[in-house]
Amino acid sequence: xxxxxxxxxxxxxxxxxxxxxxxxxxxxxxxxxxxxxxxxxxxxxxxxxxxxxxxxxxxxxxxxxxxxxxxxxxxxxxxxxxxxxxxxxxxxxxxxxxxxxxxxxxxxxxxxxxxxxxxxxxxxxxxx
Numbered sequence: 001x002x003x004x005x006x007x008x009x010x011x012x013x014x015x016x017x018x019x020x021x022x023x024x025x026x027x028x029x030x031x032x033x034x035x036x037x038x039x040x041x042x043x044x045x046x047x048x049x050x051x052x053x054x055x056x057x058x059x060x061x062x063x064x065x066x067x068x069x070x071x072x073x074x075x076x077x078x079x080x081x082x083x084x085x086x087x088x089x090x091x092x093x094x095x096x097x098x099x100x101x102x103x104x105x106x107x108x109x110x111x112x113x114x115x116x117x118x119x120x121x122x123x124x125x126x127x128x
Contacts, residue, residue, distance in 0.1 A: 005029050011070035012099055014041065021103060023065060025072075040102040046092030053086045056102050065101040068092050 005015055009024040016022070021039060022029040044053050046068070055064065061075040066086070073079055079088045092098050 012067040012072065014065075014101055021101075023101070026070075042100040042102070044098040044100075046094060046096035046098055048094040049091050051088045051091045053088075053098065053100065055081055055084055055086045055100060057084050059084075059086075059102050063103055065103060067099045068096050070097075070099075 003015075003017055005022070006013065006024075009015075009029075011024060011026045013024045014021060015024070015029065016039065020031060022031050024030075040056055042054070059081055061079065061081045064075075064081070064086070066073040066075075066079055073088075077089070079086055081087070086100060
C-alpha cells in the first residue's frame with residue numbers, strides 16, 4: 001500500500017487513510033493516531049476578541065490538535081476544553097486561521113484527564 005500524501009502541504013494540514021490520521025509539521029507527516037470514533041475538523045477565523053469556540057461533546061484538550069495559522073498550540077497552556085467549549089488563554093488575533101482537529105483517542109490512550117502531556121503518540125515518517 002503506497003500512501004499518496006499531498007505534494008505541497010501547509011503546516012497543520014491533515015491527511016487520513018483508512019483508520020490513520022497524519023498531520024504535516026513543516027518537516028514531514030507525523031502520524032497522530034487512529035480514528036476511533038468521529039474524526040472532525042473545524043476551521044474558524046479569529047477576530048482578536050473571541051476566546052471560545054465549539055467542539056464535540058467528549059472532546060478533551062489532549063484529544064484535539066489546535067493550530068493558529070499552522071502553529072500548533074499547547075494543550076492546557078494555550079487552551080482548555082470544558083464540555084463543548086474550547087477556550088483560548090488569549091484570543092487569537094484578527095484574521096488568524098484557527099484549525100481544530102478532533103482526533104479521538106489512538107490505541108492505548110492516556111487515562112489521566114489532568115495530564116498536560118498529549119495522549120497522541122506522533123512519529124515522523126522517514127524520507128519526508
